[in-house]
Amino acid sequence: MNILYFLVGCSILMALVFLAAFFWAVKSGQNDDMHTPGVRILFDDPIILDKNDKSHFTE
């Protein structure tokens, strides 16, 4: 049963790592803007427009 001492120590250590990760995430501002990144990801890569191809976007 003495293995429990080791396991309890491990579990607390791991939980602390996650807590630290959460602290880091909040402090670095990752949760400040919950909306824009969701929109941003839907943008296409820039398309280089050809002079002849312009009508493509008028539709």
Add this chain to the structure above:
Amino acid sequence: MENKDKINDLQLCYHCGENLPHIKHTFDEKDFCCVGCVGVYKILSENNLCNYYAYNDAPGKRLTSETHFEYLDEPSIVTQLIDFKNQESTIITFYIPAIHCSSCIWLLEHLYKINEAIFSSRIDFIKKQVTIKYNHNQISLRKLVETLSNIGYEPLISLQDVVKEHSGSVNKALILKIAVAGFCMGNVMLFSFPEYFGLSSFEKQFQYLFGWLNLAFSIPVTFYCGKEYFTSALTSLKHKHVNLDTPLALIIAVLFLRTAIEVIFDSGPGFADTLTGLVFLLLMGKWVKQRTYHHISFDRDYRSYFPIAITTLKDGIEKPVPINELEIGDRLWIRNGELVPADAILIKGEAWMDMSFVTGESEPTHIPQGEIVYAGGRQTAQALELEVVKPVSQSYLTGLWNNEHYKNQQEKQNFNDSIAKYFSVAVFVIAFVSTGYWLLQNDSHKAWSAFTAVIIVACPCVLALSTPFTLSAILSIFDKKNFYVKNTDAVEQLASCDNIVFDKTGTLTSTENVDLAFSGILNDEEKKMIASLLRNSSHPLSRSVLENLQTTHFYPVTDYEEKVGKGLIGTINDKKIYAGSIDLLPKDITKEVANGVHIVIESQYKGYFMVKQTWRKGLKSLVQKLKNKFDLSILSGDADKDEVYLKTIFPDNATLSFKQTPHQKLDTIIQKQQKGNKVMMLGDGLNDAGALKQSDFGIAITDNINNFTPGCDAILNGKSLKFLPNFIQLSKDGLTIIKISFVIATFYNCIGVYYAVQGTLYPLVAAILMPISTITIIIFTTVATRWAARKNNLI
């Protein structure tokens, strides 16, 4: 010709989506409504940014007036605005009201394509802010702002820095505290389970370990997460009154002490699980209470409407000066569309001031030379020269804000704080009586455990939770009906009001549904001619007159001329037509009525279009519903022309006051309050600002939430005014719900106290009782609030 025109009507501007005018602008095989839209399109197409139009149809906004940014060349102003600067780059955050769709995000994040000196730009869509990093050696701040402005995204740079004020609004510290408390609670629960399930003698060694671990987890919870409760309790005790934090701090302290003593002396498992659970739930309650509206600001004053700098004339040379540094005697140079920031005498020019910001009246008023122009007016004609007679902060209207006698001093006591007093007394009496009893029995151990247990179990935790949960649920119901209340405390104020004061213009009348009336008679032919002339103009008044005329056929216009702030001149079918203000008309025609759009066809005066105020819909039924429960009154800044009509709607005992100055409005509110009334004020313009701030519950009414609203407790969309009685009733129901939940909580507390006074409160009972009562309360408040909202027809 006519046929083609009809097709025109169906076509929309490629950039902004508005109807195309008669003379449309064509560029790149696309139709645009005005030069401004073409300009933006040109910039975008030159920089390969036409994707802007791919994500949304017509995402642009029509450019309004031209703003001057000379003041951004002043280093002192620049340093005020920027966030960060090093040798290479500067970072600045702007608030841009025009941000409204995904195309805006796309375009503003591709600014680097327009100008290489811009390194990157990042949008926060909800806050409508963009953070730009740029090389200040290659591009000046002024150039940067002008670039933004040229593509239709003009930043709002005002005296009250919206960006910097908002940055601290998200309480990160609280979130971190919740994280720590939740982390500790989870672990403590885990380590408490073996104790509750019973440990065999073989496993007793672990009890010791778990006890110490629990104590270790309690330390950050008490001293980091619960710190605010101790400081708040201490300050309130210093001021010799008891708030809700006082008993809470006591309980946290007792829980911690008892846990520490039991663990150190190995006399029991302690109450670490109750302690951590309590703090976690309390912090959650606090978090729910904090509601932030990113798009609305309640604490705005004139400063968020005023520009940061203004052009002055010194020896005939234009020089931008920060508004705070304006002095008496300075000469101001106010261009079309700019705002007069301080009371000033008109020296040169034709003043047509749009005082809508001040009075809610949108029609420009003419001010003759030599008279005082009050701060807050916006010039709608050519440039003016003015001389400052009062500094900005002491001007007639802005001075309203600097009145220090506002209600700030008087503490608003909410239900929680007022009941906390009695609660604390009751708990102490029970605790001391039971301690005394056990001491008389010569059982000092039981006396100690009874004392601590009573304090632990009689926790007002439920009280601290039911209020935020109920009131924030109410806030979100209000939110859906376009009624934005500042915070949960304000809801309690709303429920307590017994007096309602209305402003008239902009509050009871609508600014949106403009109704026009023509003084004379026009035949169809003349209507057509006027419409043909007006459709070339983008002025809001021209557009509303055009709408009013409802003409579908138009004539071609020649010799068209638009005089800024005055009106239009044109020739149709060889007839000369004037439409505009009285100054524009040929000299031989003089009329007494100065306002309105006057029409002259072939030097024959036809009459004028006048904006008629329209009452908000459902005004009558609103007053019907309110008049039995509240004292109603009207404070209007206007002449009493509507008194007769208002008297038919409002009950006889309602007081209708007209021609009230902003200061009189404020005084009336103070008088009512001195009589012991709780006053609710509904207003819109800057002239109501003092009264709104002084009232117990000030509601700013607006037709567009993004518009300026004076400082207030709540912002209400004009369309939802009819729900006002329902809003008030729901807030009252909310307070009833809180009281009922208090009764439920007391019931649970009695069970706990029954065990506690006997000195036999086992930690497991406390650990179960607290979550159960909490869950009951949260479920009850949620269900009851929804029921109340349904009853009041709000969902």
